[in-house]
Amino acid sequence: MRVSRLLLVTLRETPADAEIPSHQLLLRGGYIRRVSAGIYVYLPLMWRVIKKVMKIVQQEMDLVGGLETLLPQLQPSELWKKSGRWEGYTQGEGIMFNLKDRQKRSLGLGPTHEEVVTSVVDELINSYRQLPITIYQTQTKFRDEIRPRFGLMRGREFIMKDAYSFHTNESCLQDTYKKMDAAYKKIFARCGLKVIPVEADSGAIGGEASQEFMLTADSGEDCILISPDGKYAANQEKAVSIPSDPLPIKEEQSSIQTTICSGSIEDLCKTSQLDSSQIIKVILMLATIEEGKFQPILISLRGDQELNEVKLFNEVTKLINKNVLEISPITSEGVASQGLPPFPFGSIGPDLEDTYLKGAKNWSNNFMRLADHTAIKLKTFICGANELNKHKFNTNWKEISKTPSPLDIRKAKPGERCVHDPLQTLQEARGIEVGHIFQLGTKYSNALRATFTDEEGTLKPFWMGCYGIGISRLSQAAVEQNNDDLGIIWPLAIAPYHVIIVIANMQDILQKELGEMLYLKLQESKIEVLLDDRDERAGVKFKDADLIGIPLRIVVGRDAKEGKVEFLIRHSKQSKLVSSHEALNEVITHVQSISNA
RNA sequence: CGGGAUGUAGCGCAGCUUGGUAGCGCACUUCGUUCGGGACGAAGGGGCCGCAGGUUCGAAUCCUGUCAUCCCGACCA
Secondary structure (H helix, E strand, C coil), X not given: CEHHHCCCCCCCCCCCCCCCHHHHHHHHCCCEEEEECCEEEECHHHHHHHHHHHHHHHHHHHXXXXXXXXXXXXXXXXXXXXXXXXXXXXXXXCCCCEEXXXXXCEEEXXXXXXXXXXXXXXXXXXXXXXXXXXXXXXXXXXXXXXXCECHHHECCEEEEEEEEEEECCHHHHHHHHHHHHHHHHHHHHHCCCCEEEEXXXXXXXXXXXXXXXXXXXXXXXXXXXXXXXXXXXXXXXXCCCECCCCCCCCCCCCEEEECCCCCCHHHHHHHHCCCHHHEEEEEEEEEEEHHHEEEEEEEEEECCCCECHHHHHHHHHHHHCCCEEEEEECCHHHHHHCCCCCCCCCCCCCCCCHHHHCCCCCECCCCEEEEEHXXXXXXXXXXXXXXXCEEEEEECCCCCCCCCCEECCECCCCCCECCCCCCCECEEEEEEEEEEEEEEECHHHHHXXXXXXXXXXXXXXXXXXXXXXXXXXXXXXXXXXXXXXXXXXXXXXXXXXXXXXXXXXXXXXXXHHHHHHHHHHHHHCCCCEEEEXXXXXXXXXXXXXXXXXXXXEEEEXXXXXXXXXXXXXXXXXXXXXXXXXXXXXXXXXXXXXXXXX
């Protein structure tokens, strides 16, 4: 391709609304254009990158027996109501765009495809003889993100590869899950990217085991915790650790004392000379449950610990066995709007009476009482006395009439001891989630009554797995991991073109002819080649070549008269003078190295 | 959803305090000189100053509303 015909529009200045390097570089390099928040045009260079990523992914999916299909984006609400996800996905923090057609039928734009794929597989598969099966697609997905940002990283419209597997039993599912795990590792390696698999929460999709693939980058939105020996890696949402030990308190007669402070743990520690690990703090949250119900939750945590809302969400869902739409903090305004008397915020203890909720307009009249292990393990502690500016000192769970059962709802933090080896401490890293694999089990097949007939002639629900890769996100994340002060440095396997020939001076006939000759020969060798034939000054062309990040470069310049050119590898910044023939061979050797990988 | 900021040419910005018919740099067009790391000179083209109301003889500028975009937060108040 000739650069003069490429629709290459590069920007010298960084657009003001781009924050992270990859977003800035893709805009500046003429790869993408924003149409609306979280909605982008993939310009010709970007589309080539995306197609390359898709191709690698598709090849590896085919190798593990995946069948490629294309599922609809426009999906009827009935399907989502059957699986029980319609409300959760359209209300509260719901992420599904939804609409009504002229018949007033409700439809959603697919943020994911479990419902559709499960129902179609149910129609097609009747017998265990047809199983196992894996179906996949590469499709544009729609998600009404709370806050789209960072270009393609968190878009409202994006490209994803999603695969779904169906099995007669759990061990067969686990077998495919393992194969997918291996295929994913191979995919990221082939793309030339550093990606770490971590244990993960399965989130709204639900299910049992799940693993995320995190591309390491400083701008990553996710915090991951890793053990130095590499044996443990988890998303902070899911991570476990051994908490630090609390500072012991001398056991004395318990007493209620006046504490003049703002109500924060920090203040209380200062004014009463305590350590935060000696205090039990209480957080009030409100769960919004399907069918418009609201459940106040009273959570006890050790003072130095932080609430892990994802763990909390999962535990609450398990306990009430219904879809929870949202969990958010209870505020004094919220209390007032229920027509309730004010709560003693800042001095609440684990035993705050349920009578505080009596007469609430639409909240449940009882607190759901939860506590983290670290709180329950405290023998003696300080906690709120349920009266403004009063705390109970040297109290214990025996004195607290309402002892909740212990759960793991605390946040693991870097520096804490690892569960598998207490001699090691967790390290923090930032990551961009580019892939996620799940063992769904029978959640969706049960909900949608998707069944097959087994050897004994009885109906069984499918065992299912699902496996996603964010194609467009991965393509940008690759830039986040591979750039320098001059621009992008694409890994060869996913670069839009393998090589760019820069003719330094288009006025020089010798240079021009040698460049054209190399261009032709490279094309004949099936090399993806760009020829910068623009009538620009050499400096401009070098800057653009650096910016758009083509991994290999041949500069045809003043040594053309000796038949020599410069060969340069983008990431090394070093060039060497070679004959045009040698340059050809260099390019061919490099390109072959990726096809052999 | 809460907080903050910003909307002026394709991109980056000034002008707004103190109202008087819109400017700079880059990019674009033409000509000339130049030609290995984002050249120089000359001459041009391009703007309903986000949108809608209001105040005023007169609004990019002041007031009100609205929309959009970006950032932070949505965890111990």
